Amino acid sequence: MKEKPSAIVPVQAEKKAESIPASSRHDKSFQPQAMEKKWQEKWDADQLYRSVIDESKPKHYALTMLPYPSGDLHIGHWYAMTPSDARARYMRMKGYNVLFPMGFDAFGLPAENAAIKDGVHPMKRTFQNIERMRTQMKTMGAMFDWEREMISAAPEYYKWTEWFFIQLYKAGLAYRKMSAVDWCPNCNTTLAREQVWGDDRHCERCGTPVIKKNLDQWFFKATKYADELLRFDGIDWPQTVKTLQTNWIDRSEGAEVQFRIASNQLSVGNEQLPVGSEQLSVISVFTTRPDTLWGATFMVFSPEHPLVDVITTEENKTAVNEYKAQAARQTEIQRGAVDKEKTGVFTGAYAVNPVNQARIPIWIADYVMMSYGMGAIMAVPAHDERDFAFAKKYELPIVFVIQPEVKDEADEAEVNAAYTGSGVMVNSSQFNGTKVNTEKGRKNPGIAKVLDWIAEQGIGKESVNYRYRDWLISRQRYWGAPIPMIHCDVHGWNPVPDDQLPVLLPEDVEWKPTGESPLKLHPTWKHTTCPVCGEAAVRETDTMDTFMCSSWYHLRYLSPKYDKAPFDDAEYNYWMPVDTYTGGIEHATMHLLYTRFFHKALRDIGIVEGNEPMMQLRNQGMVLGEDGDKMSKSKGNVIAPDVLVNKYGADTVRAYIMFFARWEMGAPWDSQGIEGAARWVRRVWTLFTDPTPPITATEETKKNLRRRVHQTLRKVTRDFESFEFNTIISSLMELMNEMYKAREAGAAGSDVWKEAQEIYLKMMAPVTPHISEELWAQLGKPYSIHTQPWPVVDEAATKEDSIEIPVQVNGKVRDKVIVPADASEDEIRAAALASEAVQKYLEGRDPKKVIVAKGRLVSVVV
């Protein structure tokens, strides 16, 4: 056995390898960096990737999620963009007029935080970063049409972001409300519900746990579209995204039931009733189990419920206030801990169960959340585990109203736990004997009957509740699109008139680490006049969530310089909707849900058409560091694409990105693995550029080569259609190996060889656009390969003459027989049974059964 080399040796070896540029190691004629630059400049000069309306061709709008201009292009950007580019290029060759634009999601916190640190204005920094990233992006050799670039932080863009806000406001879809909202103490701003993540409820951007604050904020009425957002008709989106959105919206069917507060308990000795208390005698609760109403033996209010103070009796005030204070001190995480023991206190008040007039006590407990449903519940301890635990602890009555059909179980259940299974209703007056199953809503016969009855009696109604909340738009930050609203003491809130748009961000702002928005602190900016009366008024100083900017950017690409409207109708009519959208799945319940909502809102306003903005969605995975961890500067495992491009050229980086993992899965980066892609690109170069030996190949060799070419074309075409990029590259590698063999056999230079070369370069062109263009030119073909039609499979050529068929005996492969491809079942059977190996295993016995899977396999059973 060989010893492993000592530690010194590999270090030296590495050093040596590093010092020689990979590209010049063996083949002086292959200089990818210079060659790539040459073609990029030519494509640019020729406007090869300009996409303009062409009614003679079918259109294809390919969109990949736009980046935030952080300042440096990351390998993750390459991973997202270059396969999307390859797909767009493939569609172009298929005959589509393809739009594949790129832009920048340029508002956002990092630039503002950096400004607070070093005083550099976010505008300056952002546009510098964009310059740099655009230059870096151009090294990818992607077919981006830079004439259509949009930058969300540019006034000519955010003018229309503001305009859209006003359209939503005018349509009644934007409103202002005081409520308890999520606040990130690090980012010093509120966040939308979707932007709070994980068990510890942290900020999606910076990871800091959020807190609750009561603030007056702007919201979009996204919940109006909850039901429609649950439907994905006519769109080809990954099931995982649809599931994530469905779970996020979390529709639950049930009933709203009204309980009267027992009047003698109402606010004893309280002279001044607060606003809204005239309706106090009735309180609504949401329940998914109206069939268990007869088992509601108490009510529980959330400690924050506004009516708690009103209903609490004098003798219970101290305990209630103490409990409220203690609940307020706890974070939502502490309160949300599932295994926490239930606690609560009695308010002294009673409610009346509307179905049986039972007088039931009202408690407060922190297991009831103000943020869901009505902030109050009817408690049915017999049939709800949480209510059961609570009732046991505080010795509240437990009345079973659903009886399992098997009696024994019932007896046992009554003692130990709540019963949540199916059965028949009992103790429920006229409903006794009604069957109940475990379905939700009307599908459950018990629930359906009770729903009808409570509606008749006027004590409740069928109702649907969602976890989904309206979209909180306000951000207390400078670097975003201003919310174009003006407040006047007399006329309230009014939109900025259209002719005053955009409301520009002031440039002369001071950066103070106080956490307050510089817009608020600016001495003059917010002072303006009321659009209604012309008197002094103030501007809204909050800006918009940047997800607002990205909700419509796909529309701005259509006509980024258009100044009469957010987009030009002619462009819209030709290009929309987006045909293929690619990007990360982390946006499933954020951007991808916001943009669907936004589109539906615009549709109802009459600005856009159709029910969905993006017809097909595909998600790529993530490139991890070589250590398998998420890439981060602090871990030092970041892979820089620029370094790779300098070493290998863009084609190799593109090819490796498409090859090394299943695109939708992602995988850890492998610095050695990229050598394989580099080798492939170089070997293709060598194959095409080495002098051609004389043609000596047999007809059979040529026929076999042609067969492989067309089989590969069929496979590559199919894989492009289905986004299976890794097998595109492996198929191309295989065909290259075959071509080397065919060359060895003297096929080079033949007509079949020339066809193989042509098809090979065309298949390669979407993946490695530069070398394909170069070799295409060297073959003397007309410029450009990227405008060539995708080759057509010659099905006849793909047919095999003879096939090798494995023969199994009792499930194990024992031999392989070669038969003509068109052999009949009988012929295949005969050939298989004639095999010596098979005869050996038969040992003279007759086979019990012989199964012939035509063209595939023979299975002999003894």
Next chain:
RNA sequence: GCCGAAGUGGCGGAAUAGGCAGACGCGCACGACUCAAAAUCGUGUUCCCUACGGGAAUGAGGGUUCGAUUCCCUCCUUCGGCACCA
């Protein structure tokens, strides 16, 4: 707890319709070239066995089938989402 995705060699991964498991590549080993190394080219490379030949193997166990990575059931692990949601 609920919902979803995924478990295949040393590694990334492949396997149209239930039909030869491990394509392609990395790595490794050996050989050619070289004074030598790198690069390049060639050969081999799932594991086990006294290696001719045979056996086992796609997270584990069971089932359906002539035949299961693929279909069904139970379980385990990892990742992601949601969660006292009424």
